[in-house]
Amino acid sequence: MTLTPLRLVNATVLRPGGLDTDPISLCGGRIATDGGREVDLSGYLILPGIVDIHGDAFERHLAPRRGAVTDPRAGLPALEAELSANGITTAWLAQFWSWEGGMRSPDFAASLCAALERYQAILDIRVQLRLELGCHDAFEAASDLIARYGIGYVVLNDHLPHEALAAGKRPPRLEGQALKSRRSPADHLALMQRLHAEMPVARTRLAALAADLKDRDVILGSHDDHDAETRAWYRGLGVDISEFPTSEAAAVAAQAAGDPVVMGAPNALRGGSHARGVSAAALIGMGAVSALASDYHYPALAQSAFRLAETGLPLAEAWALISINPARMMGLNDRGDLAAGQRADLVIVETATMRIAGTIANGQIAHLAGPLAHRLIGGDA
Template structure:
């Protein structure tokens, strides 16, 4: 039985143009990209649909969402990983960095447990070929948490780790700079009184003052010389960006202000924005809108953040509403994120690269995933 697959009558989106043609897949790689239709009887007719590279998602909280579908409600980690994997594949994602939080703020968060279980299941299932997409780890290290380093160390050297973001979700900084808003939100969402929420904020800030700088220095020392992408997170000011750049970080992930995004781009850092932000038309946290960053050419990569389908939808919004050429729009969710985390073998439809592909049908302008291939094998 031949291991060759021929996909024809497709509108192929390369890194430079879109044209009608044929793609030949062989032994998990793209063997040829040709203009025009194939005359082979065995060729699969894509009926004029778009054929784009498999999406590369460098930050998704979707696995955590499956492990805890409601506050305080835990789900089997294996069942959660399998459901998450099926969902991302159906969204056209062929490479995903599962963003797991390292450092438990409160025991009720159960994040340390979710982190340990998530890593264990990924290590157990991926080598057996039981996952549709290819999964790596993105470690979201909470610098203001005393237990972070103890959780980080056992997985620090794992080859699955492709990216580490240095986060600080302490109330009063970054995404949660507005303490009053934070207090009211936690009182509402977690069933706290406002007095209890203020006590919680005080505990968080005291702990941050004690451990943040030491945690930062330890992480940077542990990863020095490693082929791991390093990102700051929720940058708000030019001074914050300058400090992270000086420390060797090359990515600004989800900057919360126009000032921070511009500062990062000005220093040659890659800027990652959230797909839900561009799809919804704004940040759910009230921070800078991704559309505003796009208008100023300040976004390099879109990640799913918490909605896997937002990547494909967001890329087409870039093309349809923001006037970005389709190859460049698709590159924000394929080629550029792949390069950002050191995966040079994917993200573009070109001979010799991995046969990670997505057939996209436009239904009244909305992108609909019809088929997905990872290394030439259909996964959705």
């Protein structure tokens, strides 16, 4: 539903200059300077729409049980509903291109891209391709997919258990991973052993692929940088963004070199990593985090920003981690703040409960609940 021009009054609004109570107008999908039907939003907080640059919680919508869903389009409406209910107006779906198989396979990545191309979303939903280094023999096919669907963000992963494989040990969770890939444990182990042995070839091929993608203005990131040396190697390939570094040394090295650092919002919300990595909250306190991403839990984005604000970080700085900072990292200058002329992407929050009551994306209602619905559609508050 596209909104007619509106003038929202009596709310607290987070603008580039900070919080104020001046009216904010929406017209033609943009933040306007004045005009429109006046709506009293006393008791509400208006914030910029959330920009999520890495989320994989979409998988539960596309395949709630293994093999239960064969067409990703069937789950996209439910996915969009969850995104919008959590204030997310721009989202990257972190989709693997991996040897791991199942929903992480190249075939599933292609089917997701095709489904999104046909789906008419209110939100801005994009694909982040998570390219496994072990898939070096399919780099050309991945490059073709990136070009075909205009994928603008590629993140490099290496999920091979190199330490165990190098020691000739049986990797942990082998049976479960094999089941997901529809391979026998023996076949899955043999594949990992071969890819581990071929890693020097993969690294050589990766350098050529990274150079080609950079020439095409694709933004590159690395995932789970373990140490400063790993981050330096990726930086040498033109991989600028460090996603979810697992150690303080890696994050600090990235920050010192001017590389944006992305951490998981669930980590910041919980006060630590579930995988025993470095604490996002600690890195934020050091000024070493550029943006937060939903990772595996969409509600964590807004919740983590509010938690950070409760513990002393100014709300404007906390919210910037999930709005303007990730938008600018992705080269999106038309969103992330509520300045005049920007996209009308905004989140409306009940100040009494801090519940997200409404989400507007590009001037269209994506989520609306409770008394706010009555106010916006012209009924009694």
